[in-house]
Amino acid sequence: MNTPPALEVSALEKHYPRFALGPLDLIVPSGSIYGLIGPNGAGKTTLIDQIFGMGSPDAGTIRVCGLDHEHDEVAVKSCAAYVGPDLSFVAWGKITNAIRFTRGFRPTWDDAYCARLMRDFGISANDRIGTLSFGGRTKLALLLALAWHPQVLVLDEPTTGIDAHTKKAVFVELLGIVRDEARTVFISSHQLSDLERFADHVGVLHKGRLVAEGATGELVERHLQAEWEAENAGAFAHVPGLTLQEHEGPRWRGVLDTMTCPLESLQRRGARDVRTQALTLEELFLALTK
Amino acid sequence: MPSKSIKLLFPPISPAADGTLYEQIVSGVKRAIGDGKMKPGEALPSFRQLAEEMLVSVITVKRAYDELEREGIIFRRQGLGTFVAEGGGDRSRELKIEHARTLLKTAAREAAEAGLKPPDVRRLFLETLNEQP
Numbered sequence: 143m144n145t146p147p148a149l150e151v152s153a154l155e156k157h158y159p160r161f162a163l164g165p166l167d168l169i170v171p172s173g174s175i176y177g178l179i180g181p182n183g184a185g186k187t188t189l190i191d192q193i194f195g196m197g198s199p200d201a202g203t204i205r206v207c208g209l210d211h212e213h214d215e216v217a218v219k220s221c222a223a224y225v226g227p228d229l230s231f232v233a234w235g236k237i238t239n240a241i242r243f244t245r246g247f248r249p250t251w252d253d254a255y256c257a258r259l260m261r262d263f264g265i266s267a268n269d270r271i272g273t274l275s276f277g278g279r280t281k282l283a284l285l286l287a288l289a290w291h292p293q294v295l296v297l298d299e300p301t302t303g304i305d306a307h308t309k310k311a312v313f314v315e316l317l318g319i320v321r322d323e324a325r326t327v328f329i330s331s332h333q334l335s336d337l338e339r340f341a342d343h344v345g346v347l348h349k350g351r352l353v354a355e356g357a358t359g360e361l362v363e364r365h366l367q368a369e370w371e372a373e374n375a376g377a378f379a380h381v382p383g384l385t386l387q388e389h390e391g392p393r394w395r396g397v398l399d400t401m402t403c404p405l406e407s408l409q410r411r412g413a414r415d416v417r418t419q420a421l422t423l424e425e426l427f428l429a430l431t432k
Numbered sequence: 433m434p435s436k437s438i439k440l441l442f443p444p445i446s447p448a449a450d451g452t453l454y455e456q457i458v459s460g461v462k463r464a465i466g467d468g469k470m471k472p473g474e475a476l477p478s479f480r481q482l483a484e485e486m487l488v489s490v491i492t493v494k495r496a497y498d499e500l501e502r503e504g505i506i507f508r509r510q511g512l513g514t515f516v517a518e519g520g521g522d523r524s525r526e527l528k529i530e531h532a533r534t535l536l537k538t539a540a541r542e543a544a545e546a547g548l549k550p551p552d553v554r555r556l557f558l559e560t561l562n563e564q565p
Contacts, residue, residue, distance in 0.1 A: 175489060313487060320490060321480040339453060342491040357491050359454055 146208030148172045148294045148326035149193070154202035156192060163188045163350040164202065170343070172207075173323035175316060177341030177358070178330040179423075181431050185350040186330040187226070190298050194224055207293055223287035226298035227280070231271050237282060238267040241289075248290035256289040262311045277303040288315055295319065297329040301336065313340050338362070338423040348431040354399070358423070365426050368405075369395050370413035377411040384408075385429050397421065397429040438477050438485045441469060445486045453488050457496035462524040465505060465516055472521070476506060476514040503527060 149170035156163040163185040170176040180186050191197060193204055195215055204211040206218045234240040245251040260266065263281040274282065280303055287295060295316075301309045317340065319325045331337055337344055338358060345355040354361060371392045372378070378386060378394060383403030388395040398408070398418075408416055421429070442460035445453055464470045476482070479497065483490040497514060500506045505520045505527075517523065536557075543553045 174491070310487070314484070317480075317484040317487065317490075321484055323480075335447065339447070339487070339492075340489050342489045358489060359452065359492060359495060363452075 145172045145324065146205070148174075148207060149176075149328055150203075150205040150208075151189070151193075152203050152205075154189075154192065154204060155200045156188060156197065157200050161185070161188070161350065163192070166202070166350070166352060168345060168352060168355070170326060170328055172326050173320055174342040175320055175327045175329065175340055177337035177344040178328065178347060179332070179334060179337060179344060179427055180330075180347030184347040184431070186347055187298055188350075189347070190224070190226070190296055190330060193296060194219075194222075221292060222294040222296060223290070223292035224296045224298070225280075225283045225287045225300050227302065229279075229283045231279070231282060231286075234271060236267070237265060237269050237271060240271060240282065240286065241267065244286045244290070251290045255291075256285065259285045259288055259315070262315075263308055275303070277305065277308070280304055281308060284312060284315075288319075291325075293325055295325075295327045297327065297331075299331055300329060301331065301333055309336070316340065334424040334427055335422075344423070346427060346430055353430050354426075362421060362423050362426060364399060364401050365421055365429075366398050366400055366405075366418040367395075367421050367425065367429075368398050368408065368416060368418045369393070370408060370416040372412045372414060374412045378408075378413075381407070381411070385432075387429060387432070397426065438482065442486065445488055454492045454495045454499070457482075457486065457488070457493060458499050461496065461500055462505065462528070465520050466524040466528065468521065470516050472516050472518045474516045476516065478513065 147169045149168070151166055151168040154164045154166040161183070166189070178186055178189070192199055193206065193211060195211055195218075198212065206222050209217050209221075211218050231240040234243060241256065263285060265278065265281055265285065269278075271279070271282065280300065284297075284300060301312060304312070313336065316327050316329075319327055329337070329341065341358050343356065344358050344361060346353050356364070372394060373392055375389070378384065378396070381403055383399035383401065384396055386394070386396040394413070398405070405416060405418065441464050442457070443463070445456045445460075447453075449456055451459065461470075461476070470476070476497075477485065479490050479493045483493045486493070497506065497508075501508060501514075504517055504523050506514050507517050508514050539557075540553060543556065548556065
C-alpha cells in the first residue's frame with residue numbers, strides 16, 4: 143500500500159511587507175503526530191492559513207492527503223479539520239446548535255463518539271457558548287473537529303487555557319487517532335514538554351524557515367550543549383550545525399547538531415576542554431530560535 | 433493480544449523518572465519479562481496500542497521495541513506482532529547484571545578519584561547494600 147503523506151509542503155513561499163514565509167519544504171507522514179514549534183511570529187499560523195486556502199501562496203505547492211490544496215479545495219476540506227484560537231461559535235447560542243450545524247455537513251459525524259467526548263471533556267449540550275471560558279471554547283472546537291473522524295487534524299495551539307485533566311483527555315484522543323495509521327495530527331504549540339512526549343516528529347520554524355526537523359527523540363539527542371575553551375575567536379563563526387550562545391574571553395558555549403557538526407570538528411578548530419551535556423526540547427528550541 | 437491489562441503490567445512513564453521516555457519503556461518491558469509477568473512466546477501490545485496506554489508517541493514505543501529486539505529480548509513476526517523471545521527473561525537479567533557491573537566500575541573510579549582506598553570502597557559498598565530496602 144502506498145499512502146501519500148498527510149501533508150506535503152514543497153518550496154512554499156508567501157511574502158508580506160514585513161514577513162516572509164519560506165521557501166519551506168515539509169513532509170508529514172501519514173499515521174503520525176507532527177509538532178510544529180516556533181516563537182511568536184515565526185510563521186506557524188501563516189503556514190496553517192495557507193494549508194486551508196486563506197490566501198494563495200506566492201510560490202510552491204501544498205498537498206493534503208495527496209490532493210492539491212487549491213485545485214482540490216473541497217476534497218481537502220472534507221478530509222482535513224482545523225482547530226484554532228480564532229474560531230468562534232457564539233452565533234449558535236447553545237452547544238447543541240453548533241453540534242447540529244456541524245453534523246449537518248459532515249457525513250462521517252459519529253454521535254456516539256461525540257457523546258463520549260462531551261463526557262471526557264466535561265461539556266454539556268445545553269451550555270450557552272457565550273458563557274464558556276476560553277478553555278471551554280477550545281474544548282468545543284476540538285469536539286467539533288474530532289467527532290467526524292477527519293483524516294488530517296490540524297491544531298493551532300489546542301491546549302492553551304485548558305486544565306491538566308482535559309489536556310490529558312485531548313492527548314489520549316490524539317494518540318487514539320493515530321492508532322489508525324491512515325490518520326494524522328499536525329499540531330502547532332508552545333507546550334514543548336507535551337510535544338516532547340506525544341509528537342512523533344517536530345519541526346522548528348524560525349523567521350519563516352524550518353531550522354530543524356526530525357523524529358522528536360532523535361532530534362533532541364543528536365544535539366548537545368557544549369562548552370569549550372579556545373583562543374582563535376574567528377574559528378567558530380558560521381560553522382554549519384553550530385549555534386553559538388555565549389562567548390567571553392577564551393570561554394565558549396554553544397549547541398551542536400552532531401549530525402552536521404561532530405565534536406571532532408570543534409576540536410579541529412582548536413577547541414580544548416570540550417564538555418557536553420544533553421538538552422531538553424525546550425532548551426534546544428531556545429538555542430535555535432534566539 | 434495479551435489478555436491482561438497493559439496499564440498495570442509496565443510502570444508509568446514519567447519525565448520525573450530516570451532515563452529518557454524510550455529508555456523507561458525498555459526497562460519497564462525488561463522488568464515485566466525478568467519478573468516473569470510476561471512469558472516467552474507471549475504477545476506484546478502493538479506500538480500504537482502501547483503508545484495510547486502509556487501516553488507517549490508511537491515513535492517512542494517503536495524505538496524501545498527496536499532496542500529490545502536488537503538485544504534479543506523480543507522478536508517480531510511480520511503481520512503477527514511482537515513476542516517475548518525464548519530465554520528473553522535470562523537475557524534481560526544478563527543485561528541488567530552487565531549494566532550493574534558498568535555502574536560499579538564507574539563508582540569504583542569515582543571513589544578512587546576521591547582518594548578512597550579499596551578497603552574504604554568495600555565498606556562504602558556494603559553500607560550502600562545495607563541501606564537498600
